Amino acid sequence: MSSVITPERLRSLFRPRSVALVGASNKSPFSNTAYRNLVEFDFTDRTFLVNRRGVETHGRPTVTSCAEIGQPVDVAFMMVPQAGTLDALTDAAAAGIRNAVILSSGYGEAGEAGRAAQAELVAHAESLDMVLLGPNHLGFANLVDHAPVTPILGLPHEAGSVALLSQSGASSKAMVEFATLSGADLSYMVTLGNEAMITAGHVLDFLVEDEHTKAIAIFMETIREPEVFRTAARRAAAAGKPIVVLKAGSSELSARTAAAHTGALVGDDRTIDAIFRDLGIIRVDSIEDMLITAGTAARLGRLEHSGIGVVSISGGACDILADRAEDLGARFPEFAPGTQEKLAEIMPEYGTVQNPLDVTGAAIIDPTIFTRSIEAVSADPEIGVVAVVNTLPWEREGDGKFSGQAFANAIGAGIQRASGPVVYVNQVLEPITDYTKEVMAEADVPHAIPGLRQAVVALRNLAWWSEATRDAGRGPSAEPRAVRVPESSERRGNWSEASARQLLIDAGIPVVPGTLVGSAEQAVAAAAELAGPVALKIVSPDILHKSDIGGVRLGVAGDEAVAAAYTEVVGSASRVPGAGVEGVLVSPMRSGGTELLIGVARDPQWGPILAVALGGIFVEVLGDSALSPLPVSPAQARELIESLRAAALLRGVRGTRPADLDALAEVVARIGDLALALGGDLESLEVNPLRVDGSTVEALDAVVTWTGKED
Amino acid sequence: MSSVITPERLRSLFRPRSVALVGASNKSPFSNTAYRNLVEFDFTDRTFLVNRRGVETHGRPTVTSCAEIGQPVDVAFMMVPQAGTLDALTDAAAAGIRNAVILSSGYGEAGEAGRAAQAELVAHAESLDMVLLGPNHLGFANLVDHAPVTPILGLPHEAGSVALLSQSGASSKAMVEFATLSGADLSYMVTLGNEAMITAGHVLDFLVEDEHTKAIAIFMETIREPEVFRTAARRAAAAGKPIVVLKAGSSELSARTAAAHTGALVGDDRTIDAIFRDLGIIRVDSIEDMLITAGTAARLGRLEHSGIGVVSISGGACDILADRAEDLGARFPEFAPGTQEKLAEIMPEYGTVQNPLDVTGAAIIDPTIFTRSIEAVSADPEIGVVAVVNTLPWEREGDGKFSGQAFANAIGAGIQRASGPVVYVNQVLEPITDYTKEVMAEADVPHAIPGLRQAVVALRNLAWWSEATRDAGRGPSAEPRAVRVPESSERRGNWSEASARQLLIDAGIPVVPGTLVGSAEQAVAAAAELAGPVALKIVSPDILHKSDIGGVRLGVAGDEAVAAAYTEVVGSASRVPGAGVEGVLVSPMRSGGTELLIGVARDPQWGPILAVALGGIFVEVLGDSALSPLPVSPAQARELIESLRAAALLRGVRGTRPADLDALAEVVARIGDLALALGGDLESLEVNPLRVDGSTVEALDAVVTWTGKED
Missing domain, CATH: 3.30.470.20 (ATP-grasp fold, B domain)
Known part of the structure; x- marks a missing residue:
């Protein structure tokens, strides 16, 4: 099924030239808000309304079938109830529509009957050569081309370069709002739903090739088609597009909750951590960190060095940042001697030259201290990004200009003169409103992170990603060496310790010496060869817990003791009825290490x-x-x-x-x-x-x- | 000094009937913005401008000396440069002014000369029976009485019940803004500066008695006068007023930074953790958590139970909350059987009754599911607070009403019918604007927390505080028992192990048996008594690291071996020239445990x-x-x-x-x-x-x- 869901195919879905609203109805809240979006984004000239009874809807004439449209349509946006969905698909396919967005629920998330309905839905779509997004979701919005195929209101009109994918429809509106307020302007917003055909991995694959998208934020509870996801994630890393994932289900409690509401299996969370680390995927633990990290990554791109330099007007902010850097593992290196010299000339005498750098009240008198400090810090050989802490207003104060405009301007000048990326950091998590953007534009400041803790998290994440994926795309990071392995026909059943030992030895893994013996005499002889106390262990494919039944004797010394131990160990096998015994392993005792x-x-x-x-x-x-x-x-x-x-x-x-x-x-x-x-x-x-x-x-x-x- | 800084005295400072702006000048940005605040808060009729040259300032006539005011004044708000401060104090005192707010810097934070100047300043104030706030700060604002004694702009006009104290002037404006945007409405904002006389502990003490303040948020880098602070914190706990502290300086990096810009010693951070835990002080790690926790605590008060119940329209939000609860140590208990029964009747068949509770899309059709679920969860015997997750708008969407008003209303109805505290949680950290407050007021929702992670942190903190301080004020939590101790005259110099052992024994602390011997024969006899291998240790007040010099022998068995070990151990003392030897301690060997x-x-x-x-x-x-x-x-x-x-x-x-x-x-x-x-x-x-x-x-x-x- 995956093979048909190519980036090319998804382009026709996510960048549609035209859309058919199937099941359009004035009575449906979904139809109303979806159409409201299409109006707001000026897409109505490319929108066709399909209503079974052909009644005027949303103030426009409708057709009763897709076939009546008489023009090519890229996406059938289905508002029909579950019962009518299969027929509606057939109708759309007959009109040459190859993609459908299925909002209705009652499928995979709804018990056994729902799973059966979903299987039928997929089989039907496949038979029609159609590709489905959903079901049980809230559509998608392409903000680049102004194509909103979703009933979610409040979409931003200004497009950016962060794609947001979400398995939760109910939280998507809040995520979109926060993206806008935190400066993570979106290219696409895709709700994924049950992922009956198109999974997160497929969408990722499309976004890797999408020129408008520079970073991808994903909220997910379960990863479907892991290999599709893994391959797409590797391609994203190679393309230099960071993926930031808020993966719910790390706690037992949420595993229970997720099972309750999606019916999906939630994998072991520490395995997910390991997989993400391997793939260079940034994992975060809040919606806010997800979007701020993705927005920052999209703006700044890959950092050349992992060190973060801080320039701040507030000593208190310096301390908070330093504390969180230590907690959260961000690296604020000491400045190089050359940087220190430059800063010593810039800073007032009572200031201290260190990272984080408190420019002190002197910068109030002379804002160019900001400009020059930023320039000096950005040139430091270990610094990959400079974070400049100051305030930014979210609303106009009275009639006047922003009282801190001079400082913002000085910081903007520093950004222009800097040798590397610089980001403005607001001291608290306040919204970046249109007014904030005015202030930033006047100061020539392209991007800001709201909040100190958020800045530490976002920059740490970006620095980690920059290192972790620097060589992505230059072939696999590790190549397994050839090792000798047994024939496939032998790889079954239970194996004894002796067989397992041999497997390791053949693979070139060092194993403690051991002699498999079949009699007390052989045991004594083997022990004598080893010169020192020995261990005797029963060898049987049927006995996994040797110690528990007395099948192990440790630190045995002297011929008599070895012989006696042999007898005891062999005798222990009788406690496992029917166990086949290959012999007894005699090994030297090891201590230390x-x-x-x-x-x-x-x-x-x-x-x-x-x-x-x-x-x-x-x-x-x-x-x-x-x-x-x-x-x-x-x-x-x-x-x-x-x-x-x-x-x-x-x-x-x-x-x-x-x-x-x-x-x-x-x-x-x-x-x-x-x-x-x-x-x-x-x-x-x-x-x-x-x-x-x-x-x-x-x-x-x-x-x-x-x-x-x-x- | 502390004794004069009583709550009564501070009341005349923080709730002034009138203020003298000393050093008022059109050229001073501080004077301009401070006066602008006084205008905005209608305090000018109680403000007197003092200008050395008597020139018209801020469009008003001035006097050249406080004495000319001719009316009682509570606070001298000093804008004069450091050089003129002592004289200005003398002038103010002569006019009967007993409190001064000193903005200028160049004191304790500015090296040795600054420290000397600060000592002189304090001595002068004491000689005049004046009390000082600062120096090196940005004043304070009393929002309850509309008395802004600060150049910080953007103060809120609506007073609340959270007092904010900050050692950082430069970050205070951002903190005040975030407080307003997050619903933590302020009663007072006090910047502390160098705390030459009035320390955080004194202000706390005043706030404990202030009827308008219900919770206190403090940003601090160092705790001056720890005993004042400790006593005040205990009083706050007894009064049921939570203290929430963002204490910077937890990392080595920030300890360095703080030393650089405040000259204050930063104590060991783990000790601070232990002290705060003992005092019931909530510690947070960001400005956002500080203010949201304090705001929530001020609104909800003490929780009767530590469990948190969640009711949400978004399954994704349930998962995120559950994950963070596990990471951050918040308790979401399973619902009691009675609650489960009630919820089973409310929820649709396909819903799952658990905590967090996903009310599912059914609540979109029937919002009373929210109302009834809140009522049921709030009555659960283990639930101390119900967090209801939904969205709240921060700005008007087009011309229409908030599209989610019906849900907000249903939640508000639930809050009214609930048996205990309920808090509305917005899915993301968006501002609570005037428009948000309109929506909340219409829905009868008194308080909201913005952001899922923030809600988990704030409610966990409040639940912890509620338990930790429940018995505060009912006497000390632990009373030391009487133990026998040596005379004070003996408590000096170095003590040998034998003396230390006796100290423990006298105090009733069990100690391994041991015999102090003075000869090999005595050692053999002592070992024989113990029957088994023994340890021999040199006993000398001058040898602390006995093992390092060979003064310890372990597992010694047999008369000969004991005698030989005695000789070796005694001989080891020769490696510490001049060491006095009290003898050798013979003890039984212990193993296990x-x-x-x-x-x-x-x-x-x-x-x-x-x-x-x-x-x-x-x-x-x-x-x-x-x-x-x-x-x-x-x-x-x-x-x-x-x-x-x-x-x-x-x-x-x-x-x-x-x-x-x-x-x-x-x-x-x-x-x-x-x-x-x-x-x-x-x-x-x-x-x-x-x-x-x-x-x-x-x-x-x-x-x-x-x-x-x-x-």
Whole structure:
């Protein structure tokens, strides 16, 4: 189905030359407000009203069927009730209309009957070679071409370069309003509804090619057709178009709520985080941050450096920004010596040259301090963007001019003279109204962010995205290495530890030595070879929890003890009736070092996900783990390891030997490569523990499970 | 100095009957805007202009000296430059003026010379029995009585019940604007400046008694006169007036910045957190949250229950709220069965009865679903406040009425019929304009919160405050128990472990057994008594880091080994030249259980602070600790322990025995009582480790240091 939903096809939907309002009716609030929009945007000359009874509607004559229109129409905007939808589609298709926007609800979101109705709807559309947006949504608005195909009122008349996609119809109006008030002017607003055919990924794909759109904001509760979404997101990154997502469903509570009202599955939220990080998608946690980040990204584009420089008239604002930068992970680097020298000449003697820079009250007397400071800071080699804090008015004060116009002008002059991007930051989250825009235009200030916290979030997000996607489009960030894997026919059933060990060894993953023995004598001989205390473990594909049944003996020393331990361990198998026993594994005991858990599990939506954690209390009590989709390069594996809260333990605290993180990362990446090479047959692969001690890295145990049953 | 700054005295300052503008001048921007405010607020008939040369100013005649006014004046509003300030004060005092507002800078914030000038200023004011606000600030505005004593423009004419205090003059205008736009209508706005005489604590004290003020918002970088502030904060809690503080300086970066521009010391931020928690002060991290929380608190007052119920037309908004509630710690309890039954009758069949409640599109057809749902949710026994999510317009849409008025009216009807507080929540952070207020008034909606994230933060904060201060005013929350302490004369110099042990034992704190021995024979005898491996430790007041010099031997068993260890340990003292040795401590070895670190250190601003942490990597690697001022009750100590991230270890994971948390908390509280009883002589007391194993709690080692040197 996806193959027909190409960007070219969607262009005819989202940039329609003409629209048929099917089911137009004076009695329908939806029809009324949708038509009101078409009037407001001067689209009525390209709008045809279809009314079954052919009565005059919205003060205009109507036709009773699309076929009567007699002109090419790009979109059938359907207001008909669910019961009439299939017939209406047939009618539209007969008139050559290939796209439909279906508002009505009662489909996938409405239980089993609804899901059946939706399947029928899609099958019908496919049979007619039609493409559907919706159902159960509120249409879309193309603000670039002034084509509003939506009953949502209050659309802005000025187009911008942020596309807004939303799975929530009910919140879209508020989002559109906030976009306008925060300076995130929109190119398109698309409500997605049930995504029966067109999903967020398809719309993304269209927007990547749309010249008017520079950044994309998405509110979503579930990601349908993950591979379409993933591919489109990679194309967006390569095209330099940031995607900013407010993905609801991070809490158990909202997972429950979402299930209640959309019927969609909400994936594990930490997996979503990992996938988004991998794709360079910016994740936010409020509507405000979504739109302000997207608006800022659309205006500023990719930052060349990740450092943020701050120039402010308020010392208090400097402090608030510095605090939030620390909390939220924005980087305010110290200024380079050259910058400091320049600023020292600009600033009054009592001022302090640092980042954030408080220009002090001296800038009230001499506003050019703003101009010159901005210029100096923007030229700093580590600064990718300068945030200039001042106030902006949202409404006219009395009859006079804005009392701060001189400062705004000085800042505007600095923006013109700056070597890199500069953004004006208002101290509080006030609206950017038409009056604000007048003040900005007079000052030659193209863009502003309202609010200090919002500025830190938006600029941190943009700096992160700029780094994360800088090399996007130059091929995959990690390429899995070839590893030797067993024949597909063997990848099923349960595997014993010995088989799992061999799988790792074949893939070039270091494993603690071990000898599979079949008698007490062989055990004694194997232990003698290892010189030192040994571990004995039962080896059986049917026994996964060896310790629980007494199938493991640790720290065994001396021939007699080894022989006795062998007997005990073999005997333990009798506690699992019918278990086949391959033998007993004799391995040297290891002590010291740090133990990790490296696992790969298959996410139903996103495929294999690698999990890295420190063993024991860290993962069990603190839940301290890091996730990533595969493949991961050794460098990415190292980043994952270093992102753990307990990573300091690997760097050697309390007298322990620092772990060789490169050697460790190499092994972790290779475990990922192995899991990837095993493909869909693999259910999960867990190396636990993977022990690291200085530059020694070895797997002490492993469990592999397959999706397929044994023949 | 503080003693003269009483609420009564401040009333004559903040509620002035008349004001003298001293240094009024047409050339001064400050004088111009300050006078413009006085005109706007109709205060000119109570304003007297003082100009040294007596020239007509602001279109009015002036006098050359306060004495010429010939009428009682409450406040001298000083616009004179620093050089003329002392004389101007003398002149004002001679005219019987007892309060002055000093705008000029160049005092405490301006290096050594500035600090000297400030000291002189204060001494002069004291000699004249005058009280000063400032210097280095922008005055204050009393909006209740329409008395603006500030050059800040854009003050609201409608008074409310939130007092705003700010140490930042430059950010105050933005804060006032946002307060108005977010519905946090102000009673007073006070900029604090250098707080040479009047500090935030004094103003708080005045506001506690002010009938117009119901909540207080403070932006501050440093807390001057902590005891005044602490006492006033306790009075505010007892009076049921929430204090909401945006305290900058939580990052190292801002500590640097603050030091640069105010010259004030910024205390350790985690101590501030602990102090605020103890005082029931709400801490926020943005200007927006500060004002929205204060506004909401002023409107709703104390909540009777901590649960928040949500009623929303948007499923997407429900999800966003649920996610943020989980992140930010707001409680959305499941509805009680009775509530669920009532809602099941109200909701359409396809709706889901849960919290947050999505009333679904059915409420578009029948808005009374809103009304009835609000009524039902507000009656739930766990719900303290109902948040109703819908949109509110900020500007008129065309000529028509607000398209959502019917829903707003239905919500307003619900508010009237509700059993408890209800707040309208707008989906995005849009301004509450005069038009918004019209819509709200028509719907009988008294208050709204703009923005979903803001609503979660504000309601969580209010719920926390409601619980934290419910018993405020009914006496101290914890009363230290009497403990036996050494004579004050002994509390000095360095103490050995043996002395520290005795201190704990005398205070009723369990300590591991130990025998101080003076010979190898005594050591052997002591070890024999203990039956099992022992620890031997050097005891000397001059050796704090015993292990580092080989002064500790652990797990020693057998007479010979004990004797040899004794000799080694005693010999180690030779590595610290001149160290006096009291002997060697012989103690039983302990294994198992969990080790904690319990410390009390003296904060220069706030006195003794108790720190609780799990030993080892938890505190060293993860920085996992909890702080509180003293005293702490056993119940509070238990809360501290349970707030640790690693607290699960004490509850018994991985097969360990659960710790008796009540027994542990009792000991921790007693350590706090001991530290408090030792008073200012104590520099720090550290019990490390305190071992807990089931119900056994005992100190294994302790270090005590005193502020005083040995005689």
